[in-house]
Amino acid sequence: MNRLLIKNLAEIATPLGKTALRGKAMNDIKIYKNGAIYCEDGIIKLAGTAEEVLPQLSSGTAVKEIDAHGKCAVPGFVDPHTHFLFGGTRADEFIARLEGVPYMDLLKRGGGIVSTMRQTRVMSEENMYSAGKKILENMLKQGFTTIEGKSGYGLDKNTELKMLRTMKRLQKDLPITLKTTFLGAHAVPPEFAGRSNEFIDFTIEQVFPEIQKEKLAEFCDVFCEKGVFSIAESQKLLLAAKETGMKAKIHADEIVSTGGGGLAADIGAVSADHLLAVTDEDIKKLAGSNTAAVLLPMTAFCMRKQFAPARQMIDTGCIVALASDFNPGSCYSYAAPLILALAVINMHLTINEALTAITLNAAAAVDEADTSGSIEPGKKADILLLSKSDYRFLVYLTGINIVEHVIKNGEIIF
Numbered sequence: 200m201n202r203l204l205i206k207n208l209a210e211i212a213t214p215l216g217k218t219a220l221r222g223k224a225m226n227d228i229k230i231y232k233n234g235a236i237y238c239e240d241g242i243i244k245l246a247g248t249a250e251e252v253l254p255q256l257s258s259g260t261a262v263k264e265i266d267a268h269g270k271c272a273v274p275g276f277v278d279p280h281t282h283f284l285f286g287g288t289r290a291d292e293f294i295a296r297l298e299g300v301p302y303m304d305l306l307k308r309g310g311g312i313v314s315t316m317r318q319t320r321v322m323s324e325e326n327m328y329s330a331g332k333k334i335l336e337n338m339l340k341q342g343f344t345t346i347e348g349k350s351g352y353g354l355d356k357n358t359e360l361k362m363l364r365t366m367k368r369l370q371k372d373l374p375i376t377l378k379t380t381f382l383g384a385h386a387v388p389p390e391f392a393g394r395s396n397e398f399i400d401f402t403i404e405q406v407f408p409e410i411q412k413e414k415l416a417e418f419c420d421v422f423c424e425k426g427v428f429s430i431a432e433s434q435k436l437l438l439a440a441k442e443t444g445m446k447a448k449i450h451a452d453e454i455v456s457t458g459g460g461g462l463a464a465d466i467g468a469v470s471a472d473h474l475l476a477v478t479d480e481d482i483k484k485l486a487g488s489n490t491a492a493v494l495l496p497m498t499a500f501c502m503r504k505q506f507a508p509a510r511q512m513i514d515t516g517c518i519v520a521l522a523s524d525f526n527p528g529s530c531y532s533y534a535a536p537l538i539l540a541l542a543v544i545n546m547h548l549t550i551n552e553a554l555t556a557i558t559l560n561a562a563a564a565v566d567e568a569d570t571s572g573s574i575e576p577g578k579k580a581d582i583l584l585l586s587k588s589d590y591r592f593l594v595y596l597t598g599i600n601i602v603e604h605v606i607k608n609g610e611i612i613f
């Protein structure tokens with residue numbers, strides 16, 4: 200048996216529970232001073248103060264010990280929204296956009312999602328695998344021990360399947376819990392220009408059976424936005440996805456309010472993501488549902504947009520989670536310290552709410568709250584040791600990574 204004891208922790212800071220926290224409960228961070236955590240075979244068995252934990256350990260058993268003097272332990276971070284597999288980059292477009300070049304001109308210059316699509320379609324599976332592996336390893340160093348990844352840069356059958364198969368391989372090979380999402384309806388591909396409804400039918404009829412056969416994706420996502428996929432098309436796709444066993448996610452209300460957040464609540468989606476333009480009415484709907492509101496502050500920051508109304512969502516009772524939205528177009532970053540800083544400084548979350556949003560609630564947004572997202576008995580031993588003794592330094596040391604050690608399934612991997 201693999202036994203691990205982390206002792207002499209200055210503190211442990213963690214939300215508690217096997218389901219998401221909402222409203223005032225998002226502030227409930229449990230602090231154990233002089234903490235200790237004991238794990239067996241990758242699962243947390245005991246967590247609390249040294250006085251509580253150490254007497255319960257039988258002497259004489261071989262235990263690997265970490266002396267974490269002066270450090271703070273928090274749960275491994277969860278990133279429930281990334282597009283980490285893609286061909287090429289779009290630095291030119293990013294810089295040009297910030298210099299004021301209109302979006303239509305960027306498209307004429309060959310930018311936008313279609314440029315990523317072209318480069319992803321011609322990328323070999325081996326190159327995709329090694330690029331993805333490098334990114335996931337870097338995300339681990341930021342403290343992400345559970346990561347969701349989406350397809351969505353093929354916009355055709357073969358490339359979408361290539362992306363999902365690559366994620367399946369990465370799932371096996373890396374010490375990360377990798378959650379797979381099929382986002383075939385990320386945009387309308389040039390082959391279906393002006394025929395978004397036919398593209399939805401193609402996806403349901405031609406691509407879903409392959410995904411189901413190989414069990415390639417746990418979730419199905421759609422870019423529900425004005426001029427992309429309508430509410431009716433999104434609903435049709437996601438209801439069909441649920442019939443094949445996939446759970447629903449929605450890119451909702453990012454640019455204008457189309458009711459994507461409300462649709463997510465109505466169909467029992469696991470999450471509604473972005474929500475910059477969500478209406479008051481849909482915030483209430485989300486608050487009355489178990490759908491997590493996944494907010495992506497770095498995207499709003501990079502696009503110079505208003506942040507999602509996070510304060511209103513929490514105060515109304517929504518399950519609020521945070522994610523990176525790492526992608527080559529609107530947000531080429533997976534910097535956990537920046538996500539936390541923007542959430543607290545610009546979106547007015549408390550530090551406790553932000554910690555809950557990037558751990559337990561983010562785990563709920565990928566249906567992992569029963570196994571991840573907190574430091575307590577029964578959960579996976581996914582633990583971060585910070586170089587500081589106080590978890591509030593996650594934001595106080597603004598934008599600086601203070602994750603010193605990453606423990607995944609009870610193994611020190613970084």
Ligand SMILES: [Zn+2]
Nearest residue numbers: 280282450524
């Ligand atoms: Zn996205």
